[in-house]
Amino acid sequence: MTTKQKASSKSASNSGIGIDVKDLKVHYDTPDGVVKAVDGVSFSLRQGERMALVGESGSGKSTLAMALMRLTRAPGRIAGGQVIVGGQDMLDLDEEEMRLQRLNEVALVPQGAMNSLNPVMKIKNQLLDGLYDHQVRGDDKMSKEDQIQVVEKLLNAVDLAPGVAEMYPHELSGGMKQRVAIAIATSMQPRIIVADEPTSALDVVVQRNVMQTLGRLQEGLHASIILIGHDMGLVAQFSDHVGVMYAGRLVEVGPVKTVFKSPKHPYTRLLIKSLPTLSNKKEFVGIPGLPATLLNLPEGCAFCLRIGKETPTKIPWVKVEKDHFIQECKTCANYGN
Amino acid sequence: MPSVLEAKNVTKVFGGGFLSREEENVAVNDISMSLDQKNPKIIAVAGESGSGKTTLARLLLGIASPTSGSVEYDGKDLTEISRSERREFRREVQPIFQDPYGSYNPFYKVDHVLFSPVNNFKMAESRDEAVHMVNQALEMVGLVPAETLGRLPHQLSGGQRQRVMVARALLLKPRVILADEPVSAVDASLRATILDAVSRLNKELGIAVVYVTHDLTTAYQISDEIMILYKGNLVEAGDVETVIKKPKHPYTQLLIDSIPEADPNKKWGKLDMNKTQEKIVTAPSVGWRK
Numbered sequence A: 001m002t003t004k005q006k007a008s009s010k011s012a013s014n015s016g017i018g019i020d021v022k023d024l025k026v027h028y029d030t031p032d033g034v035v036k037a038v039d040g041v042s043f044s045l046r047q048g049e050r051m052a053l054v055g056e057s058g059s060g061k062s063t064l065a066m067a068l069m070r071l072t073r074a075p076g077r078i079a080g081g082q083v084i085v086g087g088q089d090m091l092d093l094d095e096e097e098m099r100l101q102r103l104n105e106v107a108l109v110p111q112g113a114m115n116s117l118n119p120v121m122k123i124k125n126q127l128l129d130g131l132y133d134h135q136v137r138g139d140d141k142m143s144k145e146d147q148i149q150v151v152e153k154l155l156n157a158v159d160l161a162p163g164v165a166e167m168y169p170h171e172l173s174g175g176m177k178q179r180v181a182i183a184i185a186t187s188m189q190p191r192i193i194v195a196d197e198p199t200s201a202l203d204v205v206v207q208r209n210v211m212q213t214l215g216r217l218q219e220g221l222h223a224s225i226i227l228i229g230h231d232m233g234l235v236a237q238f239s240d241h242v243g244v245m246y247a248g249r250l251v252e253v254g255p256v257k258t259v260f261k262s263p264k265h266p267y268t269r270l271l272i273k274s275l276p277t278l279s280n281k282k283e284f285v286g287i288p289g290l291p292a293t294l295l296n297l298p299e300g301c302a303f304c305l306r307i308g309k310e311t312p313t314k315i316p317w318v319k320v321e322k323d324h325f326i327q328e329c330k331t332c333a334n335y336g337n
Numbered sequence B: 001m002p003s004v005l006e007a008k009n010v011t012k013v014f015g016g017g018f019l020s021r022e023e024e025n026v027a028v029n030d031i032s033m034s035l036d037q038k039n040p041k042i043i044a045v046a047g048e049s050g051s052g053k054t055t056l057a058r059l060l061l062g063i064a065s066p067t068s069g070s071v072e073y074d075g076k077d078l079t080e081i082s083r084s085e086r087r088e089f090r091r092e093v094q095p096i097f098q099d100p101y102g103s104y105n106p107f108y109k110v111d112h113v114l115f116s117p118v119n120n121f122k123m124a125e126s127r128d129e130a131v132h133m134v135n136q137a138l139e140m141v142g143l144v145p146a147e148t149l150g151r152l153p154h155q156l157s158g159g160q161r162q163r164v165m166v167a168r169a170l171l172l173k174p175r176v177i178l179a180d181e182p183v184s185a186v187d188a189s190l191r192a193t194i195l196d197a198v199s200r201l202n203k204e205l206g207i208a209v210v211y212v213t214h215d216l217t218t219a220y221q222i223s224d225e226i227m228i229l230y231k232g233n234l235v236e237a238g239d240v241e242t243v244i245k246k247p248k249h250p251y252t253q254l255l256i257d258s259i260p261e262a263d264p265n266k267k268w269g270k271l272d273m274n275k276t277q278e279k280i281v282t283a284p285s286v287g288w289r290k
Helices: A003-012 A061-068 A095-101 A123-134 A144-157 A162-166 A174-186 A204-221 A232-238 A256-261 A266-273 A302-306 B053-060 B083-092 B111-120 B127-140 B158-171 B188-205 B216-222 B240-245 B250-258 B273-282
Strands: A017-030 A033-046 A050-054 A076-085 A106-109 A192-196 A224-229 A241-246 A249-255 A317-321 A324-327 B003-014 B025-036 B042-046 B068-073 B093-096 B176-180 B208-213 B225-230 B233-239
Touching: A017 A061, A017 A224, A033 A061, A033 A076, A033 A224, A033 A241, A033 A249, A050 A061, A050 A232, A061 A076, A061 A192, A061 A224, A106 A174, A123 A144, A123 A162, A123 A174, A144 A162, A144 A174, A174 A192, A174 A204, A192 A204, A204 A224, A204 A232, A204 B250, A224 A232, A232 A256, A241 A256, A241 A266, A249 A256, A249 A266, A266 B188, B003 B053, B025 B042, B025 B053, B025 B208, B025 B225, B025 B233, B042 B053, B042 B188, B042 B216, B053 B176, B053 B208, B068 B083, B083 B093, B093 B158, B111 B127, B111 B158, B127 B158, B127 B188, B158 B188, B176 B188, B188 B208, B188 B216, B208 B216, B216 B240, B225 B240, B225 B250, B233 B240, B233 B250, B250 B273
Parallel strands: A050 A224, A050 A241, A106 A192, A192 A224, B042 B208, B042 B225, B093 B176, B176 B208
Antiparallel strands: A017 A033, A017 A076, A241 A249, A249 A324, A317 A324, B003 B025, B003 B068, B225 B233
16 A cells, blocks of 8 residues: 555545553563552543643653553553554554554554664665565555655755755754654655654754644644653643543543643642742742652552552542543542642 | 852853964853852852853862862862861862762762761761761651662662752852752652752751753742853843843743743744844843853
């Protein structure tokens, strides 16, 4: 199938939902017990929308990103759930089928592009590598002219000069490398782009530039994007929806404007309160306590443990309003209010 | 006006030189700043990577020496002070670095980084007094001594490790604390507690603070004055409220415009990148230049 045909078939099968994640679980088996790094996460995202998943280090956000790509490595394993993209549950596929889905349907913009590019390979070959592997195997090799054209187009889309094609990663700045990573991720017009802290190593001005490029490409492809990060500012600027993770669980998910204006879960509330702003000086309020340890975490509310309370039973996932859900715990609901 | 620590037209050039094939790199270009003795403030030194902010911090700490200009401690050039004066300087000007883990020996308990400076500088008369001082310093930065002492560095969280470093600096009763990106390796939710501790040291104990950072938001929150560095040059300096709210230099404007504010209703990136870049090259620096 050529790229063009594929793109049209993609929009034809477009049911509105880009990705549907149901009760996804990623467990790490350790000598001390099971670590539930992702503990029953569910969310769905419409085609063409942007969602951010935020949380502290250890909240499971990067583990979740890897699981969406089915790149979870031992001792981690996907312990259950569904990841449905284009009507297909990715977790049902065998290894080879899944390999072909990556880049084609779901693509990753990795954290720290500096380490994800091959240092001894020219940029043009890295851009073509995925394309070769996925569509032009065997007989119909691309002609030299086609190659040059494709590379130039990809580079152009991420605002890089054609000359970059002949360069090696060490000759590029951090921002340029991240752009190359974005070019690779979008080279096959995926339905879903998973961006794992794509700009955490960049300066603010460069970050803004790179994010604008990523956003423009995503809109052009009408792809859904899942942005993993800890920078609430970036989330507020970039996404349509936000999911807040705590101790491997999604505690709140909703439209960015609603969640920032009236967060419903106490953890989200404190997270937003603890952010310094440029508009007014205020007393610093950190979030008290320490993030929960995921080892043998009890069923009940994880945030209660942080503030020295307890809820023994599993807490429900409830709808507040359209698109806005929280893990509702009666014990800590009004904490920090 | 007496100043504890003062940089006078410091310039630091790396590379270049007689037989070098590398180009000269002016990391810090003719920058002056002073930390007032009577009215200790928090001064933020802000800039992106390559702005020269860490080099400036190293010059102020006497870890690097300026190519031209001078750094003066109590009015005396750092390169000319005696051994005993240097020792006093090492006590009175305390650094806090970016990676709190790097400052620990992983085989020693955290007690080591707290008690050894007390012993080295003979800050306490007796063991009991030393323990008392350490406890007090830990409480000052919001840590519970019983939960902190006796542990190995990896058993503490990043935020706790960095707060122990603030406590360590505090133990030596310094006049200046120079914190180079103290919170960039720490989770956002824990940043507030560390910066709050630093800010209290300034307000309650009168310690002057140089806060080196790339993050204008936290700089705005805790400092009194701010210096914006760009490619080794001081482009704008002044009262933090004025610089952040009414930035005059195009680079400062671009920087502030690029900060993703945690408010979906305030959109970032209103300035045109290319036009602003052009302006930055030609614009004169704004604010105090001593």
